[in-house]
Amino acid sequence: MTEECLEAGRIDELLQPIVDNYRRDSRLLLQILREAQKALGYLPAAALTAIARAVNLPRARVEGIAGFYSFLHLTPAGRYRVLFSDNITDRMLGSVELMDRLCNKLWIERGKVSEDGLVSVETTSCTGMCDQGPALLINGLALPRISVERIDRISEWIQAQVPLADWPEEYFLVADNIRRRDALLSVQWPAGEAIRAAIARGAKAMLAEMKLSNLRGRGGAGFTTYIKWESARRAARRGEQPMRFVVCNADEGEPGTFKDRVLLNSYADLVFDGMTIAGVTVGAGKGLLYLRGEYEYLLPALQANLTRRRQGGLLGGSLCGRPDLAFDIDIHLGAGAYVCGEETALLESLEGKRGVPRIRPPFPVSAGYLGQPTVVNNVETLCKAALIAVNGGAWFAGLGTKQSTGTKLLSISGDVERPGIYDYPFGVSIAQVLGDCGAGRAQAVQVSGPSGSCLATHEFSRRIAFEDVPTAGAFMVFGAQRDMFEVARNFAHFFAHESCGFCTPCRVGTALVANCMDKIANGHGSQYEINEIFQIHRLLHAASHCGLGQSACNALFDTLHKFRPAYERRLRSLDFEPAFDLDQALAAARQMTGRDDPAAHFGLGSD
Ligand SMILES: Cc1cc2nc3c(=O)[nH]c(=O)nc-3n(C[C@H](O)[C@H](O)[C@H](O)COP(=O)(O)O)c2cc1C
Ligand code: SF4
Structure with missing residues (x-):
């Protein structure tokens, strides 16, 4: 056997258990590719060929899918793969200088793999740690609060090839930073409390409570949740395995947003209760939680929680002791693609494809995951549904404003003394939020991330609400010293x-x-x-x-x-100015020929 064949043989050996574990199911291709990369370090051509064969897809398609996701790589990355979060708030906290320092210490160029294959350093889009930046990921694990001192330690450990498991735990500690609790964050119910309340009400009554609550989606678009649920409940299931699905959108890729991270970390029971309530209300048998790749560190605790719930009768058949009810939840990991937060791109990704948004209609409620009726809701929306199951729709509608009922989590970062998560009734003014988080002299607030709106000081009396300043949750504050x-x-x-x-x-x-x-x-x-x-x-x-x-x-x-x-103040002229300076580019030629007369300059003495 040639060395190449041996390599291919070894690859096959490592891939077998992975593809078998995922039942060689092409719909689980993204999960297979993630696992394969973990085992092999990257996705070599032979691995793509073997995976394509195993899941019975054309190889070009598998390669196209692998190439789509920024956390999957087809060429070797460093054994320590360092990705600096590149949100503006990380930059404000010095991430660029820290990355340069690490590159200098490790003698590598940004974006390149070191010659010995030990390490690579790059940037990635926001990692959802803006309240404790600057942050980075090493081999998928999050390290917040990076400082000069930590960079120096990190470079030493990488050079000494210390396994990540031996690095101090505090380096990986992600804080919740909950600063203000209201209706959602004050909840302390035991797991399953909200499911039992919803089951006691019955599906139709639960839908009626949802309608009364006027809950609107917290993922950005603000669509009325009950309409979504009712449409999915009415939609016909199709094919040989007719089903309905509930999808929890935990992709949270909008720069400046990190509230779902906190809900998944400290309120996971409420999230799973909410998914299960959606399931029993719309008649879905399966829930899928799409967890952004950057939050992979949350996966073990979430999986353990699901196991506990299955053991406690809160998932699986005979849900809460009711033989007529069944619901279970799977978690799928994303792989670094912001667009996968868009609900139809997310469904494509869940089906193991490139995360390209679908043409709508049909909408997910009638033809979503695998073409079946599917409810897609944000993490926070599902938590709110759990609150409504327990406290009722009228209670919920009594919070916030008429058009924007309930409370809203804000992820606050930037030039503030107390960054973190704030739970407010809708209708709170920007000025009050700025006062509460210690914003000092803010010149601007970017609400709802880069895709949202940038408010200047004369707008700080405006209110967080769908009818005024809508938001998915990000609230990035820029002090007077910042360059907008x-x-x-x-x-x-x-x-x-x-x-x-x-x-x-x-x-x-x-x-x-x-x-x-x-x-x-x-x-x-x-x-x-x-x-x-x-x-x-x-x-x-x-x-x-x-x-x-x-x-x-x-x-x-x-x-x-x-x-x-x-x-x-940066504009050179009113007219067009070329980006390329030809005269400057000729400087080397002038030096080599020893000429510096006007004719050797572009636009000066030559005719
Ligand atoms: C580019 C893009 C990214 C999005 N990212 C997210 C996201 O990370 N999380 C989320 O819940 N919704 C996101 N959305 C909105 C979803 O498409 C969808 O409206 C939402 O998941 C529905 O849930 P909701 O009704 O509970 O808000 C995104 C939309 C777009 C266009
Ligand atoms: S607008 Fe078009 S290219 Fe841009 S993310 Fe959406 S589908 Fe893709």
């Missing part, structure tokens, strides 16, 4: 990086916008670029296939209107 142009530039790069590439306006538009912002940053900007950004914003808004493209220029649009001087 750089904030918008960071967001522009985020969208260019995260565009799934399916539709041209978004794929090309987000890249063009990021280029325009870089050109302005590099001192070659003009009014031309500003006009371009406005034009692309209109195009993206009107012609993008999904919400990612539609909202990709929101922050730029807002900052251009509200913080125009941050852009204008």
Whole structure:
């Protein structure tokens, strides 16, 4: 056997138990690829071939899927793979300088693997630790609160090849940072309490309570939850294995959002109760929790919780002692793709495909996971459903405002003294939130992440509510010292990086916008670029296939209107200015030829 064959033989040997464990099911391809990468270090060509054979898919398709997710890699990464979180709040806390320090200490270039294959250092989109940044991931594990001292220790341990299991536990400690408790975060019920309440009410009465509550989705779009549940309950199941599904969207990829992380860490029973209540109410037998890859560290505790619930009769057949009720939950891990938070992209990803948003209609409630009626809800929405099961819809509707009932979790980060999670009744003013978290002299707040809105000081009397300032939860505060142009530039790069590439306006538009912002940053900007950004914003808004493209220029649009001087002081001229300086590029040639007369300069003495 050649060395190559031996390699292939070894690969097969390592892959067998993985593909068998996932029943060679192509719908579990993403999970198989994740596990395979863990076993092999990366996904070599031979592994893709073997996996394609095992799940009976064309190899090109498997490669296309593996190439889609940023946490999967087809070429070797370092044995220690370091990914710095690159949200603007991480940058404000010095992440760029810390990454440079680590690269210098390890003698490596950012984005490259060290010659001995030991380590690679790169950036990744927001890791959901903005309240305790700067943060990074090492081999998928989260390390918050990175400091100069920690970077120095980390570089020593990597060089000495100390296994991650031997690093001090406190390096991996992710705090909840709960700062304000209201209706949701004060709950201390035992597991299953809310399910029993929902079962006692009965499915129809539970739906009626949901209607009364006027609960709206907490994942961003604010769709009325009861309409979703009722539509799924009425929708016909199809095929040989007719089923309904409940999907919990725990992708939480919007930069600046980390509330679902806290709910999954400390309120997991409420999340699972909520999923189960949705299941028994709409008549679904299966729940799927899609956990973002960055939160992999939460997986063991969540799995252990599911096991406990099965043992305690809170999952599986004869749910809560009722032989006519059955519901179980599986957890699927994502692999670093923000677009997979979009509900139809998430369903594609759950089915083991590239996370490309589907064309709607049909909507998930009628044809979702595997073409079956599916309820997709955010983690927080499902927790709220559990509260409604226990306390009733009228109680819930009595909180917040008429159009925005209940409370809302805010993930607060940036220039504040007390970053963390705040539970507020809807209708709270921006000014009150800023006061509570110790924001000092804030010049701006980015509400609901880069796809949300940027508010300036004259808008701080506005209120968090669907009818005023809607939000999925992110609340990033920028003090007077911050450069709002750089904030918008960071967001522009985020969208260019995260565009799934399916539709041209978004794929090309987000890249063009990021280029325009870089050109302005590099001192070659003009009014031309500003006009371009406005034009692309209109195009993206009107012609993008999904919400990612539609909202990709929101922050730029807002900052251009509200913080125009941050852009204008960088503009060189009113007319077009080339990004490339030809005269500067000829400097080396002038030096080599010993010429520095006017004719050797572009645009000077030559005719
Ligand atoms: C690009 C994009 C990313 C999204 N990311 C998330 C996410 O991480 N979590 C989430 O719950 N909803 C996210 N959404 C919204 C979902 O598509 C969907 O509206 C939501 O999961 C529905 O749940 P809800 O009704 O409980 O809010 C995203 C939407 C878009 C367009
Ligand atoms: S808008 Fe962007 S993210 Fe959405 S489908 Fe088109 S390319 Fe993909």
